[in-house]
Amino acid sequence: MRPEAVDAMLPFLSERFANPSGSHRFAREARTAVDDAREMVADVLGCAAGEVVFTSGGTEGDNTAVLGTVARLGGTALCAAAEHHAVLAPVEHVHGVVVGSTGAGTVDLEALAGALRERPDVRVVSVMAVNNEVGSITDLAAVAAVVRDLAPQAVLHTDAVQAPCWLDLRAITPLVDLLSLSAHKFGGPKGVGVLMARQGVAYEPMVIGGGQERERRSGTHNVAGIVALAAALRGTDAERPAEQVRLAALRDRLVDTLVAELPGVHETVPRAQKVAGSAHVCIEGIENEALLFLLDEAGVCASAASACAAGAMEPSHVLAAMGVPRDLGLGALRLTLGRTTAAADVDHGIEAVVSAVRRLRRGRP
Amino acid sequence: MALSGGVDSSVAAAELLAAGHEVVGITMRLWGGDSDTGCCSIADVDDARRVAQQLGIDHLVFNFTDDFHQHVVDPYVQAHRDGITPNPCIECNRHLKFHRLSERADLLGFDAVATGHHARIVQHDGVWRVARGHDSQKDQSYVVHMLPQRELARTLFPIGHLTKAEVRERATALRLRTAAKPDSQDVCFITSTGGRTEFLGTRIPFRRALVVDAVDGTELGEAESLEMITLGQRRGIGLPGGGPKRYVVDIDHTTATVKVGDETMLDVDTMRVGDMVWSHERVEGEVRVQCSAHGATHEASAVVDDDGVHLTWHSPQRRVAPGQSVVLYDLSDTYVLGGGIAR
Numbered sequence: 001m002r003p004e005a006v007d008a009m010l011p012f013l014s015e016r017f018a019n020p021s022g023s024h025r026f027a028r029e030a031r032t033a034v035d036d037a038r039e040m041v042a043d044v045l046g047c048a049a050g051e052v053v054f055t056s057g058g059t060e061g062d063n064t065a066v067l068g069t070v071a072r073l074g075g076t077a078l079c080a081a082a083e084h085h086a087v088l089a090p091v092e093h094v095h096g097v098v099v100g101s102t103g104a105g106t107v108d109l110e111a112l113a114g115a116l117r118e119r120p121d122v123r124v125v126s127v128m129a130v131n132n133e134v135g136s137i138t139d140l141a142a143v144a145a146v147v148r149d150l151a152p153q154a155v156l157h158t159d160a161v162q163a164p165c166w167l168d169l170r171a172i173t174p175l176v177d178l179l180s181l182s183a184h185k186f187g188g189p190k191g192v193g194v195l196m197a198r199q200g201v202a203y204e205p206m207v208i209g210g211g212q213e214r215e216r217r218s219g220t221h222n223v224a225g226i227v228a229l230a231a232a233l234r235g236t237d238a239e240r241p242a243e244q245v246r247l248a249a250l251r252d253r254l255v256d257t258l259v260a261e262l263p264g265v266h267e268t269v270p271r272a273q274k275v276a277g278s279a280h281v282c283i284e285g286i287e288n289e290a291l292l293f294l295l296d297e298a299g300v301c302a303s304a305a306s307a308c309a310a311g312a313m314e315p316s317h318v319l320a321a322m323g324v325p326r327d328l329g330l331g332a333l334r335l336t337l338g339r340t341t342a343a344a345d346v347d348h349g350i351e352a353v354v355s356a357v358r359r360l361r362r363g364r365p
Numbered sequence: 366m367a368l369s370g371g372v373d374s375s376v377a378a379a380e381l382l383a384a385g386h387e388v389v390g391i392t393m394r395l396w397g398g399d400s401d402t403g404c405c406s407i408a409d410v411d412d413a414r415r416v417a418q419q420l421g422i423d424h425l426v427f428n429f430t431d432d433f434h435q436h437v438v439d440p441y442v443q444a445h446r447d448g449i450t451p452n453p454c455i456e457c458n459r460h461l462k463f464h465r466l467s468e469r470a471d472l473l474g475f476d477a478v479a480t481g482h483h484a485r486i487v488q489h490d491g492v493w494r495v496a497r498g499h500d501s502q503k504d505q506s507y508v509v510h511m512l513p514q515r516e517l518a519r520t521l522f523p524i525g526h527l528t529k530a531e532v533r534e535r536a537t538a539l540r541l542r543t544a545a546k547p548d549s550q551d552v553c554f555i556t557s558t559g560g561r562t563e564f565l566g567t568r569i570p571f572r573r574a575l576v577v578d579a580v581d582g583t584e585l586g587e588a589e590s591l592e593m594i595t596l597g598q599r600r601g602i603g604l605p606g607g608g609p610k611r612y613v614v615d616i617d618h619t620t621a622t623v624k625v626g627d628e629t630m631l632d633v634d635t636m637r638v639g640d641m642v643w644s645h646e647r648v649e650g651e652v653r654v655q656c657s658a659h660g661a662t663h664e665a666s667a668v669v670d671d672d673g674v675h676l677t678w679h680s681p682q683r684r685v686a687p688g689q690s691v692v693l694y695d696l697s698d699t700y701v702l703g704g705g706i707a708r
Contacts, residue, residue, distance in 0.1 A: 363472065
């Protein structure tokens with residue numbers, strides 16, 4: 001977590017523990033903290049404070065956008081094949097439409113247009129801002145143009161969970177009606193997030209009860225989480241321009257060196273189409289489950305696709321949607337750079353990956 | 366250490382640690398569909414992980430679902446289609462535990478792969494052998510018979526010298542959460558609710574079978590699914606109750622005909638075993654033979670030829686359904702000599 005986020009939340013775990021929905025002075029103090037946090041978030045998002053709904057995280061925001069909109073407006077939902085499961089699963093749950101992706105992992109605009117023409121009953125379109133596995137950036141202005149033109153009745157949602165470190169959210173928010181964030185993706189704590197809900201855009205709340213968040217999301221406020229989220233988002237936003245430049249250079253060195261040192265390493269998405277902190281490659285002739293074990297032993301924490309409920313690596317649905325051959329996809333490696341990544345970490349990462357891949361290709365230690 | 370989430374592998378991991386080994390626990394994810402313990406047996410993976418945490422060892426899950434489908438599930442389905450009675454647990458041991466996992470372990474720099482089987486690995490005069498587990502009631506040497514020398518040299522069965530009761534005592538003493546967990550009994554990808562019929566019924570077409578008297582050819586009735594019928598079966602062949610006990614004594618898959626007769630018609634003097642895997646060298650002459658997981662052994666004379674082994678029983682034995690594993694032991698009934706598949 002970002003230090004300012006930790007500092008912001010600690011008092012609310014101890015002496016400032018009141019429930020902001022209460023009426024006594026301590027409750028009012030907590031209420032002030034939540035209201036301040038809401039304004040800070042609205043400032044970074046470029047929306048009104050009243051449009052910020054605090055949630056338990058990205059999955060809740062995504063679920064609410066899809067299921068809540070369909071519950072309110074009827075019809076069905078549409079998303080792209082490379083969306084996060086937090087969007088895909090609810091879209092499939094309402095027997096919605098899943099359209100194809102480009103080779104970069106972004107929604108195929110022609111497929112999107114075709115599907116919208118064919119399905120006038122689509123009431124919510126969900127398209128991610130940045131792909132969580134391969135880092136590709138969606139041209140949301142182009143998506144919005146297609147949706148507004150062909151499905152003016154539909155609500156447009158974006159899962160922007162991966163965006164805050166890399167994109168200026170002020171440029172995205174005006175394009176959409178709903179937008180989800182998750183605090184732990186930008187240096188905040190786990191278990192708290194935001195759903196930006198444009199004024200006048202109505203959805204059925206997923207959590208009902210005490211009527212908090214203007215009856216859009218009930219449940220006692222996670223005050224400590226909310227103030228930490230706001231502090232982390234503000235810090236991330238302020239650092240973003242400089243961090244992007246620094247991390248793009250490190251990422252380029254990482255990927256360029258891997259490609260130069262090892263034959264059969266393919267960069268999954270061209271750099272011009274992706275965020276600075278994502279290094280995603282597919283390595284021929286290895287199984288990433290074995291590679292991750294060796295990297296873990298070498299102190300490098302990497303990922304491949306996503307893990308199933310049992311904790312095993314699953315073949316990536318994102319790579320499948322992009323048309324990456326299954327064999328090559330089994331050698332997918334996801335290295336992510338962020339605020340705490342230093343040049344020495346990249347050197348260590350390069351050394352570990354090169355030696356692990358060579359060892360696996362030799363077949364014996 | 367292959368950790369299944371059961372008590373045997375839990376205690377085996379503890380035994381390895383006590384013997385001073387460096388241990389990493391691996392649970393293989395094999396089946397992604399329904400099972401009695403939930404999707405891909407998540408409850409079992411939870412048990413394995415908690416045991417590993419309690420013992421202070423790392424725990425990882427390897428996804429071998431593709432291999433499991435290719436080497437176990439698909440052949441299981443195809444065998445039923447071909448009128449063969451497969452033993453999927455043995456094929457899982459052969460292709461997954463003692464091939465895929467040991468290959469992966471090798472690649473990652475491990476010296477040995479251990480499992481919680483009730484069997485022992487011994488070395489005499491430079492030759493490795495699988496020996497029966499100390500607990501004769503729980504002995505699993507039959508299901509691990511396919512290990513050749515190079516695998517035996519790097520495989521460990523840390524609880525083979527213990528009885529099941531001792532395993533549970535040790536688990537209890539270590540306060541492992543698996544101490545009282547019941548043994549797994551059935552094929553992991555077949556649920557107790559749907560059974561084999563539901564599993565196969567959604568994957569292959571069932572053919573109706575004509576049931577005839579093996580002696581005079583009289584038509585006795587029709588059975589619903591030829592693919593579900595196994596040699597020696599008595600029930601579920603569409604015959605009315607009462608009367609003399611009648612067994613399936615022959616199955617003709619080309620004509621979809623099932624012949625039934627009395628028990629003695631199942632007895633044979635010889636049998637053929639193919640796809641032999643020898644522990645060390647080919648063995649001919651007098652051997653003891655086991656034809657099911659916990660079945661008795663019987664003496665036979667073995668002759669090896671190009672197609673496998675021809676066995677002549679010392680006294681007539683019940684015919685073994687094609688597809689079942691047949692394991693040869695030495696005359697002391699202790700050491701595995703090799704094994705193959707009944708023809």
